[in-house]
Amino acid sequence: MTGLALLVAGGRGQLGRDLAVLADAAPEVGFAHAPGSGELDVTDREAVADAVAVLAAAARDAGLRPVVVNASAYTAVDAAESDVERAFQVNSDGPRLLATTCAAQGVPLLHVSTDYVFPGDGDRPYEPEDPTGPQSVYGRSKLAGEREVLRGCERGWVVRTAWVYGAHGANFVKTMCRLERERETLAVVDDQRGTPTWSADLAAGLLELARAVAVGRGPAARVLHCTNAGDTTWFGLARAVFEELGADVTRVRPCTTADFPRTAPRPAYSVLSGAAWRDAGLTPLRPWREALTAAFAAGAFA
Template identity: 70%
Template sequence: MALALLVPGGRGQLGHDLVTAAPRDGLVHAPSSAELDITDAECVADAVAGFAASARDGGLRPVVVNSAAYTAVDRAETDEDRAFAVNALGPELLAVECARHDVPLLHVSTDYVFPGDATRPYEPSDETGPRSAYGRTKLAGEERVLASWRRSWVVRTAWAYGASGGNFVKTMARLETERDTVSVVDDQRGTPTWTLDLATGLVELADLVTSRREPADRVLHGTGGGETTWYDFTRAIFEELGADPGRVRPCPSTEYPRPAPRPAYSVLSGKSWERAGLTPLRPWREALSAAFAAGVLGPVAI
C-alpha cells in the first residue's frame, strides 16, 4: 500500500519539500497553518479523523508529519505563551488524535533543546537543557508528543534551509549582492541541512513506521553530514554563487548580540538515524551544491 501524508505547516520550508518528496503513487495533504491551526482542538480532531478515514478508504497507509512550528527564535523570548501553544500544546493535540485513530506521528524538533556547550555531536539520549524560550517550548512539545502516543517519533534537525520562505542561505545570497564584505560569526558550530534531504528522509521513516518496522529509538537526529561554522557555511554559499569567499569576514558572536542565546555547538549525531535503518542524509557541502544546482535557492553566477 502507498503512503498518505498529512503535513501540518505544509506551506513552510520543510512542508513545501515534503510535498516534493512525497511518493507520487500516494496522497499528500499539506495545509497551511491558517488552514489547519494545530492549537485548535476541534480543528485538529476533524483534520486527523477525516484524513485517516479517507486514506484508509483509498487503501493507503496514513501518517502525520508535523512541520508546523513557531520558529521566530528571538520573538519567542517575549512571546513564549504563543510559542508554547504552537510548539507544545499543538503537537500534543495532534498526538492525542493520532492515538485515537492509530495513525503514526512524526514530529520535527530542533537542536535548540540542547544547551550548546558540548564538544562532540549530541546523541538523542544526551541531557537536554535549552537556553531559550524557543528551545524550552520545543522540548515541551517533544515530551508531550512522546507521552501522548506510543507510535510517535521525534526527529531533531538543525540549520535548515530550503526553497520556500526565508533562511540563512537566502539571506547571505542577498547580502552578497548588497555589500562588499559580510561579517559572519565563526564561533558557532552546527550542520546545515537541506530541507529536501530531510523531507526525503522523513518519507523513508514514514514508510518504516507505517509498515510496522518501527525504530526502537523514538527520538532520532536527522541532519546533513559533517559540521561547520556559520562563517565557513557562508564562504561555501559565496562559492556556489561564483563570488569571492574572501569577502566573508569572521567575527565573534559578541559582535551580534541577540535576544535569544544561540547554541555555540549544536552538531547532532546521526547514529540513531542509521541505527533505525534509514539512509544517511548527504554531507552538508554536497547538499548545498545540489540545492544550488537544482535552482531552488536562486541562480548560480557563471
C-alpha cells in the same frame, strides 16, 4: 509496497512544501494533504481532530496507511523571548493535540524538532539520549513539544534537525545570497558550530521514516536525529554560499557571537549525531557541502 496517506501539518512552510512536493511525486503516496497554518491551526482542537479523522477515513477507503508529519512550528527564535505564550501554544500545545488525536485514531505521528533543545556546551555530536538543556524560549517550547508527543502517542517519533535552509521561506542561505549582492563585505559568526541541512534532503529522510512506521517497522528509538553530515560554522556556511555564487569568499569575514548580540542565546555547539538514524536502518543524509551544491544546482536560490 504499502501505499501511504500523508497529512503534513505546516505544509506551507520551508520543510512542509518540500515534503509535499516529494510526496506528490512518490508512487507509494496515494494521498497527501499539506495544509498551511491558515488551513490547519495545530492549536485548534477541533481543526486537528477533523484533519486527522479525514486522513484516517481517506486512508481506510483507499487501502492506504496513514501517517501524520508535524512540520509546523513557531520558529522566530528572538521574538519568542517576548512572545512566550504563543511559542508554547504552537510548539507544545499543538504537538500535544496532534499526539492525543493520532493516538485515538491509531495513526503514527512524526514530529520535527530542533538542535536548540541542547545546551550547546558540548564538544562531540549530541546523541538523542544526551541530556537536554535549552537556553532559549524557543528551545524550551520545542522540548516541551517533544515530551508531549512521546507521552501522548505510543506510535509517535521525534526527529530533531538543525540549521535548515531551502527554496521556501526565510533562511540563512537566502540571506547570504541577498547580502552578497548588497554589501562589499560582511561579518559572520564563527564561534557557533552546527550542521546545515537542506530541507529537500530532510524531507526525503522523513518520507523514508514514514514508510517504515506505516507498516509497523518504526525504529525502537523514538527520538532520532536527521541532518546532513559533517559540521561547520555560520562563517563557514556563508563562505560556501559565496563559493556557489562565484563570489570572492574573502569578502566574508569572521566575527564572534559577542560581536553580533541577539535577543535569544544561541548554542555554541549543536552538532547532532546521526548514529541512531543509521542504526534504525534509515539512509544517512549526504555531507552538508555536497547538499548545498545540489540545492544551488536545483535552482533553490535562483
